[in-house]
Amino acid sequence: MTTTPTRPAEVRSTFHSILEGGLDFDALPMRLFVQGNQKFWDPSQIDFSEDAEHWKLLDEDQKEGIASLAVQFLIGEEAVTEDIQPFMRAMAMEGRLEDEMYLTQFAFEEAKHVEVFRRWFNAVGVKEDLHYLLEEIDGGRDEDNFTNIFTQVQPEAMNRLWTDNSPEAQIRANVVYNQFVEGTLALTGYWAWSTILESLGGLFPGMQELVRMISRDERRHLAWGTYNIRRHVAEDDAMWEVAKADLDDMMALMTRRHEIEMADTSPEAEEQRQRGRELGVGPERAWEYQVDRLQRRYGAIESARGAGAEQIEHGLDEDEEGDEHGYASLT
Ligand SMILES: [Fe+2]
Numbered sequence: 082m083t084t085t086p087t088r089p090a091e092v093r094s095t096f097h098s099i100l101e102g103g104l105d106f107d108a109l110p111m112r113l114f115v116q117g118n119q120k121f122w123d124p125s126q127i128d129f130s131e132d133a134e135h136w137k138l139l140d141e142d143q144k145e146g147i148a149s150l151a152v153q154f155l156i157g158e159e160a161v162t163e164d165i166q167p168f169m170r171a172m173a174m175e176g177r178l179e180d181e182m183y184l185t186q187f188a189f190e191e192a193k194h195v196e197v198f199r200r201w202f203n204a205v206g207v208k209e210d211l212h213y214l215l216e217e218i219d220g221g222r223d224e225d226n227f228t229n230i231f232t233q234v235q236p237e238a239m240n241r242l243w244t245d246n247s248p249e250a251q252i253r254a255n256v257v258y259n260q261f262v263e264g265t266l267a268l269t270g271y272w273a274w275s276t277i278l279e280s281l282g283g284l285f286p287g288m289q290e291l292v293r294m295i296s297r298d299e300r301r302h303l304a305w306g307t308y309n310i311r312r313h314v315a316e317d318d319a320m321w322e323v324a325k326a327d328l329d330d331m332m333a334l335m336t337r338r339h340e341i342e343m344a345d346t347s348p349e350a351e352e353q354r355q356r357g358r359e360l361g362v363g364p365e366r367a368w369e370y371q372v373d374r375l376q377r378r379y380g381a382i383e384s385a386r387g388a389g390a391e392q393i394e395h396g397l398d399e400d401e402e403g404d405e406h407g408y409a410s411l412t
Pocket residue numbers: 158161190191194295299
């Protein structure tokens with residue numbers, strides 16, 4: 082009796098790695114994979130002992146300000162660790178072993194980012210429940226706030242990939258996760274963070290090292306994201322409009338949040354903005370940086386229109402990595 086598999090994708094009939102030619106080591110995902118292995122780093126080896134000493138010198142307000150920033154990174158890293166998994170699944174469904182291999186490393190690196198931030202909190206002795214900081218960051222709003230991106234916008238876009246690996250679903254996931262969260266929000270956050278630490282005269286050397294290590298990884302993550310989305314746009318020109326509409330959504334979301342924050346004219350809000358300006362990361366500068374990063378994502382994707390498959394698979398230089406020196410400047 083012959084049985085017809087009802088879930089063909091669950092059944093393996095051939096092995097990609099022993100097909101003629103095996104793995105395509107020249108394709109971007111494999112180049113990123115090899116690079117990532119060569120640049121391996123271990124979060125447990127970063128020395129936070131000086132950070133713990135610096136922490137003791139801060140007053141309560143300063144401690145809360147720093148913890149609020151760090152907590153945004155930590156929850157973001159946790160959310161991206163979990164939410165990348167369906168993308169790996171989507172690549173498996175397409176039979177793209179090289180992408181799948183790279184994404185195992187990608188997920189592993191996100192998990193290390195969670196580990197390293199948690200180790201930092203532990204090293205400076207902050208172990209209480211920190212959800213109250215998120216409520217403060219969100220200013221009591223349920224929508225258009227920071228946390229919402231990770232509790233709703235990103236998981237919705239990513240989890241669709243469990244059942245739908247169409248180009249449209251991949252583009253949505255990619256725009257939210259790779260282009261917006263990694264390529265715009267996190268990049269702006271890491272830029273602000275390293276600017277602040279520099280302004281404060283070398284405060285928290287362990288944290289500075291952590292930002293450098295994470296930026297090296299994120300540069301490859303963004304390169305993969307850009308490669309994935311460029312592939313869909315090159316294959317079908319109609320996909321550019323899909324990507325553009327999704328990018329416009331992210332621009333609108335970002336703008337709403339910025340406008341709400343700037344509309345707060347309370348003395349506390351103004352004082353906080355002024356503190357930011359003194360550290361080189363005032364809201365005007367940060368907004369300009371953020372908009373510039375998102376606008377670069379449009380350009381990086383649109384330039385794939387009409388490109389050949391060969392150019393997409395093998396063309397992007399590792400030095401460019403689709404990042405245009407965003408994360409590269411932080412490493
Ligand atoms: Fe990360």
